Amino acid sequence: MRTDIYNWKPVSVSEICAIFSEIPITWCIAGGWALDLHLGKQSREHADIDVIVLREEQSTLLTSLINGGWQLYKAENGKLDLWEEGEFLTSIKDVWVSRDSGAPWAFQIMLIDTNQESWVYHREKRIRRSLKEIMIRTEKGIPYLKPEIQLLYKGGSSAIREKDHHDFLTVFPSLTPQAKEWLKTALVKQFRDGHTWVDYMELNGKGMHT
Template identity: 60%
Template sequence: MRTDIDNWMPITVSRIYEVFSEIPISWCIAGGWALDLHLGNKSRQHSDIDVIIIRKDQLVAYQFLKRDWTLYKAKDGKLMIWEEGEFLNSTNDVWVSKNNNSPWAFQIMLIDSEESCWIYKREKSIKRAINEIFLRTPEGIPYLKPEVQLLYKAGSSQVREKDYNDFQTILPILSLEEKEWLKLSLKQQFPEGHAWVKYLN
């Protein structure tokens, strides 16, 4: 078990692309980096880097990554070695480093799917075709669509200041369709209301 949760030295977006392009699965950059890739420039410092993969593809990813990386499953506040052949049914986050003593390099987030649809874990009625939640940069780097990433940020149990700032940064370039999807999704998850909805009208 490791407890050094702040020991981060994230690798670059281009290095992530190199690592994951060799793996025959769907994947994309997520988190604040996904929004900056959509924006086309770096809007702030990023303390980590997140990659999304589909849960059913996890063992394929494991086989490729284990050659050069050490993988830890994150659950209930603990970081434990992800053992070979172990299928993570309920764990959503995997932290990756070069070895047991090196800083964290990137984080993998497992998303659920049903047939060819992504399922939003916090409100399972929110679904979308998997091929409709990714975009690509001109260089071909896949990233999570901004409205989907903002739903993850807004839908958290605690919306952090950086999440709100990310929302305000990306809001001016959201299309009407992207705003509408995010607004409807927030209303589904929060029928009692959400503070961001007023900005999406």
């Protein structure tokens, strides 16, 4: 088990592309970097870098990364335990990756659940979307999670961090009316008693459908 949770030296977006382009799986950039790829510029500093992978493709991912010299650790309940080849993760969502047991963390993998070609949001399983509609590519071909879905992950957390709120305020104006409406509807579905971002969207959602 490792405890050095702040020992990060994240690789770059281009390095992620080089690593994952060699693995025959569906993947995309997530987290703050996904939002910056949407914006076409870096809006803030990023302490880490996240990659989304389909849960059913985890075995191919694990084997490929181990063969590439990486070590993978399962992140659950504040603990980081080595993920060894042959172990299938049924519920763990986060995996941290480094070169060896003493090297800084290089990137984080987020395993997402699917059902009949649809992505399933783990916090509210009624929220789903076709796998073909959750990712988009930059002009250079870099795949990233659509901004409204990434913002749902950030806004749907039990505790919204300052950087998450910053990301929401920064990215919201750039969303299409359809994306704004989707995010609003999803947050309402998850938070029946209300959400501060929903209040903001109702006041600032010019062009949104009502």
